Amino acid sequence: MNGLTRGSAAIVGVAESDIGAVAALMSPIDLMAQGIHRALDDCGLTLPDVDGLFCATTQVRTSAMTLAEYLGLPHAYTDSTIVGGSSFEVHVAHAMAAIAAGLCSVVAIAYGSTQRTVGRRAASVREWNPYETPFRPFLPASAYALAASRHMHDFGTTREQLAEVAVAARQWALRNPAAWEKKPLSIADVLAARPISDPFTVRDCCLVTDGGGAIIVVSAERARSLKKPPVFVLGCGQAITHAAISSMPDLTVTGALHAGRQAYAMAKLAPKDIAVAELYDAFTINTILFLEDLGFCPKGEGGRFVADGAIAPGGRFPVNTNGGGLSYCHPGMYGLFLLIEAVRQVRGEADARQVPGAATAIVHGNGGTLSAQSTVILGSAAAL
DSSP states (O other): OTTOOTTSEEEEEEEEOSOBSOOTTOOHHHHHHHHHHHHHHHHTOOGGGOOEEEEEOSSOTTHHHHHHHHHTOTTOEEEOOOBTBTHHHHHHHHHHHHHHTTSOSEEEEEEEEOHHHHOHHHHOOOOOOTTTGGGOOOTTHHHHHHHHHHHHHHHOOOHHHHHHHHHHHHHHHTTOTTOSOOSOOOHHHHHHSOEEETTEEGGGBOOOOBEEEEEEEEEHHHHTTSSSOOEEEEEEEEEEOOSSGGGOSOTTOOTHHHHHHHHHHHHTOOGGGOSEEEEOOSBHHHHHHHHHHTTSSOTTOHHHHHGGGTTSTTSSSOBOTTOHHHHTOOOSOOHHHHHHHHHHHHHTOOGGGOOTTOOEEEEEEEETTTTEEEEEEEEOGGGO
């Protein structure tokens, strides 16, 4: 992105809050604060060091204001940009720019949701859309099902290939003690599961959990003096192609195409240089679309690319190594968790799911109905 400098900022602390099903009466702001304290502990900073608060959630209309009050940080620079699940990848670029401009020096980017506890409808009220609402679509599933159906029609993608994405995510989740899903999953299980919106069954769809977390971003110079090896922000990009799925220019091409190109150009890297991918998998079609649009395979080849366990543990390209939104957790807006996992992979802290020698990672966030796309490329000191 214009004006941002490759490697000028780094993520130095990451942490989840409680996830899954949280304690009664916990609020999204409680979860944000919990995540921030844990992430600060991860990097050896303390709350008084924080002078930038970035956050987003559907449950608190003035989330940055409320979080600043909660933490007692009245003078913090704030940003509550919200473009759905990709908000936090956008926040990374904004934090990078704010630090460079001298507006703040230690940025906490946080998220929290209690959607499982309070119910999805209470957590996120869907706006009236005169072009879609009268037809009573089952959103967001029906929107993504349209994209999947079109991809199947245009390119011959099969139900079994979509199911491969869910199976791979589950295999990674089985290596992650924090993952919500603990049972093995087969392609047959995915196909035989409860139908949701054709061609999807429930196993093609993300989880509904509570959860939150935070990451801490500082300048590259400051990062080198902290507790753990910094993970540098090498590239960023973003694109918003539409808001409503009925206005998407092409159901098989997402804004990841543009966002990825921006991020690769800034990072001075190409898909072949990426060791691990963390892609927003709200639905199985997402992973296929983003692998194509981010350049890991040609358009239309995503289904074949993921076949035969290619993105599962032991496959040729590791994707969504924590289990993703399909099997690890999905508290409504998943983008922050992609960043947390990518940082752990680049640091070498992912234990049984660690990708050997992962010096680079691409993170891709998705918001709305394939609407707002944001890409972040991260790397270790060796990748600078």
